Amino acid sequence: MPNAFEQILTDEQRSYQEVAERFAAERLAPGYQERDASEMLDPGIIREMGALGLIGSDLPEEFGGLGLDGFTNGLLFEAIAHADINVGYLQLVGSLMGKVIAKFAHPEVSAQWLPKIIAGEAVVGLGLTEPRGGSDAANLILRAQRVGDEYILDGEKTSMSFSDQADGAVVFARTGKADDGARGVSGFMVPLDLPGIKRTRFRDVGTKCVGRGSVFFDSVRIPANHLLGSEGGGFVQIMQGFDYSRALIGLQCMGAAQASVDESWTYIQEREAFGSPLARYQGVTFPLAEADTMLMACRQLCYHTLRLRDLGKEHTAEAAMCKWLGPKTAVDVIHQCLLTHGHYGYTMDMAHQQRLRDVMGLEIGDGTAQIMKMIVARRRIGSIAAQHQTRRQA
Incomplete structure (x- = not known):
């Protein structure tokens, strides 16, 4: 793979890149097509990536991340995708969801989830898209109603990567009125092993080892402290x-x-x-x-x-x-x-x-x-x- 930035990378950046390239060539590239056929990601591979700091490498060191800048994190993304773009989805959701959790989650929730994400012990997906919305991401129906010290979730999320493999998801739901638009959307950290959750997988053309599908929420109860940030700020x-x-x-x-x-x-x-x-x-x-x-x-x-x-x-x-x-x-x-x-x-x-x-x-x-x-x-x-x-x- 050509190194477009050989002369401007620091020794530290090159060191991180070499770790990713070596892991990609030795552990990922040989099994690229086998993972497509199995339609699953090996948990062992995920943990190996975590141990090498290849998941959530840009997340805070206090949770086990490396605290890397975006440019350096990009080097790791490209190296892994050269061997298997699907395994790169672990990095993508790790960084994207990890950043949201680190910035907006209650300290107890951050402490519970971020170390697991970084270590490759948990995968957290994104629950944003809904059947009627598609590109109109703020047009959400899934409802989160506050009842005492809990929120109750009802509705469906679709087109979610890792729909049947993820351990949790950052889910966006409507807490305000329907005509509030984006201002009525809130984010939640939702474990996906709770009562009332059902999951499906689509028969997609590609990214088969990642999987994509729908997640259904039927009166799913989550603690109130699983709200991310403030109500109405999720979008x-x-x-x-x-x-x-x-x-x-x-x-x-x-x-x-x-x-x-x-x-x-x-x-x-x-x-x-x-x-x-x-x-x-x-x-x-x-x-x-x-x-x-x-x-x-x-x-x-x-x-x-x-x-x-x-x-x-x-x-x-x-x-x-x-x-x-x-x-x-x-x-x-x-x-x-x-x-x-x-x-x-x-x-x-x-x-x-x-x-x-x-x-x-x-x-x-x-x-x-x-x-x-x-x-x-x-x-x-x-x-x-x-x-x-x-x-x-x-």
Whole structure:
């Protein structure tokens, strides 16, 4: 895998990256297709990742995390995804849900869940999407009613990753009136082994070892201290986190696509046609050169976004760019690599078809391309309007 930042990484960053690359190559890459067939993640692998600090590495040290910055955490994401983008989902939910819990949870709840997430002893999913909502994430029906020292949850969450494997979930529910919109949404840390919870799994095209499905809540009671932050603040909490996760998702896609490109460069040097290696033909090498170029460009955008975040600067538009460009670029690149391998590339024996199926899901999950472009457009239009107003006042 090309190291785009070899000359600017600190010794510490390179050390973390090497740990992730070694684990990915030795423990993850050989079992990539087997995990797809089993449709489950091995708990042993999850604990190994935790022991190496590869889950929630950006979470506070007081809970067992490494306290890494977003840029360094991105290096780990890309390294793991190069071997198995699906295992990278553990990092994604670990960082995204872990940040929400660390910032907004009651101290007792944080102390209970964060060390387990970081150690790979618990997986916490995101319960946001509902059947009628989709991209309209604030349009929630699932209800959380306060009764004494408890909240009672009723409703359904759908399209949740790790739906039947997660130990808990950060669930967003309506505590206010229906016409309150996003202001009436609150977040909760919900253990998924409580009475009244039922779970299903969808028959998806890809990300099979992660699994995606619905979780049903039938008068599920949780302690009041499982509320995250204050009532009505839930939607804002998770939206802030998405600016971070969208850049990380872009790097997940880059890691998977780069694996296919690396394999393709090796293949065209070994495969012969008309008495010469395929690598002698520009019609074969040019598409791969273009693929490397596009991956490098998208990778730079993702790390630039993470650097902006680490510096405390605005990065919402850049994160949205990462989220729509990353999956699209990966789909296009992996497709080309499959074609480069000819008829053999079309078989289930090779990993290109699985990577293609796996990255396709990220064209939908965590915000579609249309939603991401809408975010970019709104930021751009708002910036132009602000500049125009400034000139008028001057």
